[in-house]
């Protein structure tokens with residue numbers, strides 16, 4: 168038996184298709200051609216830097232490791248046929264630039280490259296990343312080569328999650344997806360330690376069904392593949408399904424925040440300790456802007472908290488200059504100055520909020536009045552004068568310290584959600600599964 172690894176990226180387009188489904192069809196086609204074909208572990212859905220502008224729905228590449236009797240050339244032609252069929256249906260004349268890599272044998276994972284693909288906007292790849300045992304199609308450097316290589320080099324050893332993806336029959340493509348919200352809500356609460364980001368109890372809506380014409384009916388995210396399979400068997404479905412597949416993923420692991428270098432390049436991930444410098448300003452449209460001092464680089468930076476996050480505009484309207492917060496975000500390009508869009512916040516320390524008022528006169532106990540701009544205070548009865556105001560500290564109890572996330576519908580695929588705060592699933596290595 169020979170060992171192979173396949174990775175693909177950017178097969179779908181805004182006209183339909185889904186790269187996960189292309190991989191499902193490649194696996195099915197390989198199985199048909201090789202009775203001894205065996206997947207090792209689970210196929211992987213590898214999420215990459217969420218800020219990269221070249222993406223159809225989310226930035227992710229696909230990967231699978233397997234054993235087969237087939238040669239690398241035959242695998243290439245089988246996989247290529249599936250991809251070309253999908254491009255004919257969905258990708259032609261679109262912006263998609265698909266890439267397929269088939270590696271034979273083991274490869275030496277390049278952790279640094281994987282980390283860069285999670286945090287930076289990579290446009291090119293270093294030739295040294297392309298190893299001798301790779302077959303690459305097409306025979307030119309595509310934009311999606313970046314993601315395809317990243318999926319090969321992904322490292323899930325510290326944490327991973329799972330997503331069960333369920334695919335529709337072609338007759339259903341483009342039709343409204345009907346999800347039993349009640350059942351989903353009760354499943355999410357029954358298995359709250361094993362499921363995440365499937366239902367938003369605050370906005371009271373399901374988060375599992377995409378909205379486009381792609382072949383996905385829904386995707387159920389969880390910690391345990393066996394439990395996902397069990398839940399799937401109990402689900403009331405409102406349409407006939409084509410197939411389903413469990414993917415291992417880095418979704419919900421927050422790994423993109425672990426190796427940030429804050430170079431402020433466009434579309435890169437940002438994470439630093441910030442002292443608020445200017446009063447946060449609310450704008451028409453519900454977003455908030457302010458400036459802050461980066462406590463590590465000493466730079467003054469511009470921040471923006473967008474309305475769809477719901478949490479942040481309200482939170483920032485209660486923050487004042489001097490407050491110390493950790494900000495995780497993304498660098499948005501702008502003609503004047505790159506701006507950091509806030510994705511997560513941790514409130515570390517709040518300064519006292521002082522309220523200055525006219526002091527009481529020590530002689531006649533009346534409240535003094537302002538003597539004029541920058542002139543201090545004066546008593547009207549006895550002409551006592553002072554420059555010192557009365558200082559009161561306003562309690563800041565309306566801003567509890569701690570970690571703040573956007574509402575679920577505005578969270579990134581990689582964001583570690585509340586349900587996974589203390590959860591780590593160690594990847595125990597590849598096991599053969601049929």
Ligand SMILES: [Zn+2]
Pocket residue numbers: 528529530531532533546547548549550551
């Ligand atoms: Zn007085």
